[in-house]
Amino acid sequence: MVIDMANEKLVKEITSMEEDFARWYTDVVIKAELIDYTSVRGCMVIRPYGYAIWENIQHILDTMFKETGHSNVYMPMFIPESLLQKEKDHVEGFAPEVAWVTHGGHEELEEKLCVRPTSETLFCEHYKNIIQSHRDLPKLYNQWCSVVRWEKTTRPFLRSREFLWQEGHTIHATAEEAEKETIQMLNVYADFCEKYLCMPVVKGKKTDKERFAGAEDTYTIEALMHDGKALQSGTSHYFGDGFAKAFGIQYSDKSNNLAYPHQTSWGCTTRLIGAVIMTHGDDNGLVLPPAIAPVQVMIVPIAMHKEGVADKAKEVLASIKKYCRADIDLRDQTPGWKFAEHEMKGVPLRLEIGPKDIENGQCVLVRRDTREKIFVPLAQLETKIPELLDSIAKNLFDTAAARRDRMTYVAKNLDEMVKIADEKPGFIKAMWCGDRECEDKLKETAGVTSRCIPFEQEELDGKCVCCGKPAKKMVYWGKAY
């Protein structure tokens, strides 16, 4: 990786978060070399550094999916119009935002095909072919692919016309089994976000208004970004037997009666990279959780051209590579330039080593999160580096959780809701009667949407924040990406 000196200036040119959070975000994704724009509006290039983050996310999630019994498959990227239309709610939800293929080569197609926005209909068609008996159930499938939704306004990672994701699709003999799967996969997402992305999430159920087109229940994990906006970070849907009925999928049960199976789907996307940026980033750029950082430790030799320094640094690299993802920056730039560069790129630990350190058999480790400098004897690196990476992960989570808690408010009536939404970015907890009208009114007057009905309910008081009627559910509200 070679970069011009001209870039030295660029590194310093990140807009501060305070000044303009949206511009800060764009600066980071471009200058940390995560993406590039293209002439295809709303679609991006994911560059090597951005894609390496996605590969790490994929690897961990894929392992978690396989450990819970799922297999990967691949479905076509096209859906014939007639297939998309089989489930009424589903097509209503997606038809307005799909891309249509109308021609193949020089010929017009007999039936137009949409580029998959999600693949429930394709999985259903396949299930109908392969499921006859209760012995064919369950099927626990997942696919990694890209999908297309023709969004009007787009932002890198957060909302783009094409994005990468995984979509799990499972089918079960009973409703209970399918419901259990739905919750299990929501928990997998939550564990993944908290443990590996160091990002606290609220688990809960979507309101009817916000649920997935065609689902009976949609569950979600919601995270709070640095600017106080919420980000839906993963969803898991329970379909009941609605799709099975629409597609005529039946199986013969143990008593040889025909029955409809029950389905789920669940997905998360490259949006998680946006979530990481906006959860942990700072005015110096990216801050990456160690579990998904392409490089966990970057070695920057000091006085590199003095005899023995580069060699010793390479020797250290070879030895630490055995237990962490490490790299070395031997480019012809000043150490200061390199420090700024790797801070910008969010590398969790920097390892500095110069002539004096070598004399003393030590080096300096610098944490990206706290910028703390720690002198470590070379012989102790093998215990110290993993320790520090763990400590960084813990600190990232704790800092994000504390901020999230600090930015979570309670509103007891409409005036309070409007005032908080207006003045204090963050989550707002409030009771809700369950009526769509109140949900719509909160959007209209306070500009907030329901994020979720959290599993962990709290007793705030008994009245709907909007209409004042009796309310049983506490809901998280907020402005969202």
Next chain:
Amino acid sequence: MVIDMANEKLVKEITSMEEDFARWYTDVVIKAELIDYTSVRGCMVIRPYGYAIWENIQHILDTMFKETGHSNVYMPMFIPESLLQKEKDHVEGFAPEVAWVTHGGHEELEEKLCVRPTSETLFCEHYKNIIQSHRDLPKLYNQWCSVVRWEKTTRPFLRSREFLWQEGHTIHATAEEAEKETIQMLNVYADFCEKYLCMPVVKGKKTDKERFAGAEDTYTIEALMHDGKALQSGTSHYFGDGFAKAFGIQYSDKSNNLAYPHQTSWGCTTRLIGAVIMTHGDDNGLVLPPAIAPVQVMIVPIAMHKEGVADKAKEVLASIKKYCRADIDLRDQTPGWKFAEHEMKGVPLRLEIGPKDIENGQCVLVRRDTREKIFVPLAQLETKIPELLDSIAKNLFDTAAARRDRMTYVAKNLDEMVKIADEKPGFIKAMWCGDRECEDKLKETAGVTSRCIPFEQEELDGKCVCCGKPAKKMVYWGKAY
């Protein structure tokens, strides 16, 4: 995985290769549960067993790409018409077979977008953004994705409208470097095919007629299938600076002069799965090379319901899982049914264990390739299983190489060429003068196409097989998938 007894009959219903090779192939891909058909013509579902083979192929190749310095990236799946048109030969080659997106949501697009058939144009657009100086070179990129080519006739894995592949795209300061890369990646493909797929290949250069649209040189690896037809299994292209000129990509060299960089691309696809099927398969179904087999050892307990058998079999599973991919079949079916099932699926080794074996502290290993039965003490499994897997790989390669050699003929004139092409399926080696007219005439009269000009040239005689004029190149000809 649960399967009806009804399938017992199906397992036995594979058409024999001799009777109808094409039907044998279709039977295998369906009955080994590699794919399912869909209502999207020419597109298939890759089922868990098929996809697991692809994941193993991906994993090995991805490691080889990274070891040779390549990074993964992701480009948009759409290409605006104007971008596709920038390189004249390229658009002429691909425009007739692309799918066009003309509408997004309910609106007609201002400019239609094709679904990528290959991504040279997108990479060029990106290179133009990120390459200014010689210090920005080389860029060694790869992407794993699906591409679309609107084929008229399709066959699972071999030719489908959508297929999965990887496409490497690199850009270099000099022609020499780019040419070296092109050959390096061809060698990576050849090594992969021979070492992991146990499939011998001929390495060579395509004739001008057969080269990739927009390339200066196309290199290929060609394999011979069981039925004597050739299969192009991977290609590597040298572009010179043609794309750079068409897209205006320039860099300032060390003397600060502007220069055009040189490019390559190289790809292989899910077609490799078809190649494996048609290279190693037999009348009992699939035969999988151990390196890519989803399950390398399948344990089938005998007299499973006798006390202690299932438990012992599970214990063996737990212990052999440490050094191979293993599974156990505990379904309520006869051992005979299970033997046929796992033979059909090409599992390299079957491990049988029954009450008597347990008494003797042994088990039976059965090779899929030779069907040889080997009694092995349980304590020796850890050395014997890896040994046998290696031996199977070697035998698969040797068998395929011997068949390929047996089915390779020499033709010295047009009559011989026509006669061999008519009577003896296989490769035909023959001299060629280099004229397109002779190449066309061989297609017309003998029905063969040039497969490649092999790196390993042989002196057959000095005259073109077609026109009899002086010829310098020995070429492999054949009928191809």
